[in-house]
Amino acid sequence: xxxxxxxRSERDxxxxxxxxxxxxxxxxxxxxxxxSSQQLANALGISQSSVVKxxxxxxxxxxxxxxxxxxxxxxxxxxxxxxxxxxxxxxxDFAQLSEQLRRSKAEADEETRLIxxxxxxxxxxxxxxxxxxxxxxxxxxxxxxxREFALKLSLLGMVTVHHADxxxxxxxxxxxxxxxxxxxxxxxxxxxxxxxxxxxxQDFRGRVVSVTRHTANPLRAHADATLLVSAxxxxxxxxxxxxxxxxxxxxxxxxxLLCHRSTGxxxxxxxxLERMQHMIHx
Numbered sequence: 001x002x003x004x005x006x007x008r009s010e011r012d013x014x015x016x017x018x019x020x021x022x023x024x025x026x027x028x029x030x031x032x033x034x035x036s037s038q039q040l041a042n043a044l045g046i047s048q049s050s051v052v053k054x055x056x057x058x059x060x061x062x063x064x065x066x067x068x069x070x071x072x073x074x075x076x077x078x079x080x081x082x083x084x085x086x087x088x089x090x091x092x093d094f095a096q097l098s099e100q101l102r103r104s105k106a107e108a109d110e111e112t113r114l115i116x117x118x119x120x121x122x123x124x125x126x127x128x129x130x131x132x133x134x135x136x137x138x139x140x141x142x143x144x145x146x147r148e149f150a151l152k153l154s155l156l157g158m159v160t161v162h163h164a165d166x167x168x169x170x171x172x173x174x175x176x177x178x179x180x181x182x183x184x185x186x187x188x189x190x191x192x193x194x195x196x197x198x199x200x201x202q203d204f205r206g207r208v209v210s211v212t213r214h215t216a217n218p219l220r221a222h223a224d225a226t227l228l229v230s231a232x233x234x235x236x237x238x239x240x241x242x243x244x245x246x247x248x249x250x251x252x253x254x255x256x257l258l259c260h261r262s263t264g265x266x267x268x269x270x271x272x273l274e275r276m277q278h279m280i281h282x
Contacts, residue, residue, distance in 0.1 A: 001114050003069045004029055006058060009111040009230040012215040020044050021054045025070065033071045037063040104238065108231035108246040115214050115228050116250060124209055124225050125257040129265075131181040133159045135206075137169050137197060138185030145211075145247060146185040152255050157268035166193040173197075176204035183209050187229075187243065189217030198222060211251075213243070227254070 001009075007022050014022060024044060025032060032040075040063075041048040055066040128134055134153055138146030143164040150162035163169035182201045186194050189212035198208045198219060210223035214230045227250055231242035259266050 002073050003058070003066065004073055005107070005111055005114060008107075008232060009115050009214060010058075011232060012213060012230075017046055017050050018054055018057075020046065021051060029070050029074050032067050035067075101238070101241070104233060104242055105245045108229075108242040109249050111230035112214075112228070112246040112250055115230055120225065121227075121254060121257060124227065125254055125261060127181050127207055127209065127225065128153070128158070128183075128254075129258060129261050130179060131158070131207075132177050132179045133161055133175075133181075135169070135172075135176070135180065135182040135201070136160060136162045136185075137164070137166070137182065137194065138211075139164065139166065139191060139194065142185035142187060142211075145244075145251065146183070149183070149251050149255070153258075155269045155272045156258060156265045157272070166197055169197055170200065173200055173204060176201055176206045178205040180204075180206040181209060182206055183211060184219065184223075185211045186217075186219050187213055188215065189213070189219035191219075195219055195222065211247070227251075 004026060008026055011019060011022050021040070021044065024040065035043070037051045038048050041051050052063055055061075055063045058066065060066040060069065134150075136146045136150040136153070138144075147162055147164065150160045153160045161172065163172070180201075182198065184194050184198055189210060195218045198210070199222065201208055202222075202224070207224045208222070209225045209227065210219045211227045212220050212229070214228040220226050220228075229243055229247045229250060231239060231246045233239040233242055259269065
């Protein structure tokens with residue numbers, strides 16, 4: 001994994017001091033070659049040992065190894081591709097704004113792909129494919145993606161139970177069986193209602209798959225499997241766009257994996273889609 005991509009994707013898991021080091025490296029990757037570990041520590045007002053420990057945490061022998069790796073990545077890919085997003089552009093510069101957004105979305109997709117290894121995604125697809133019922137729950141904006149994904153699962157012929165109300169979700173919990181799966185959507189994973197639903201679902205021997213940011217959060221910590229999204233930008237309105245785009249790409253991949261696991265699933269999807277089109281155009 002490229003060093004800057006790895007640092008950026010792990011940023012939400014870092015301590016306050018580690019985030020300061022990470023932000024400096026991401027924003028000044030093209031200048032890092034001019035900084036010794038002591039100079040970097042002085043610039044950030046931290047100890048030199050913090051810089052060395054940061055490098056070692058990411059698998060480097062020390063700071064010089066990290067600096068060399070970052071320098072090589074910048075030389076290979078160019079600053080614009082590996083560095084953090086640049087400052088906002090003028091509103092009338094449409095072409096530059098469009099290109100920046102495209103690159104930022106590509107970076108978010110790449111980071112999200114790297115933190116969701118193949119074996120994890122295939123395991124989740126297998127859980128969903130073998131589930132007796134798939135429960136899907138999300139609140140607020142998360143409910144929009146939960147509802148859309150629940151519809152896609154239904155089109156594959158899977159028994160899907162979608163709730164946007166935690167009370168109704170809790171009320172239907174008595175029907176949960178050991179092979180059932182709960183997909184719970186929560187960007188930050190901190191809503192106590194969803195954590196309570198997840199624990200109750202597991203009490204009925206169901207399996208929970210959380211869909212959250214790549215952060216340390218209660219929902220992710222107690223889930224049986226996780227779908228993780230990494231999307232960062234200094235501008236909140238852009239960061240929200242990046243999160244939704246990366247999440248959609250991740251969900252699309254899980255859906256396509258399900259389609260490729262079974263010819264019967266694909267045939268059921270085609271049949272259900274044809275029925276829907278017939279109703280729409282009749």
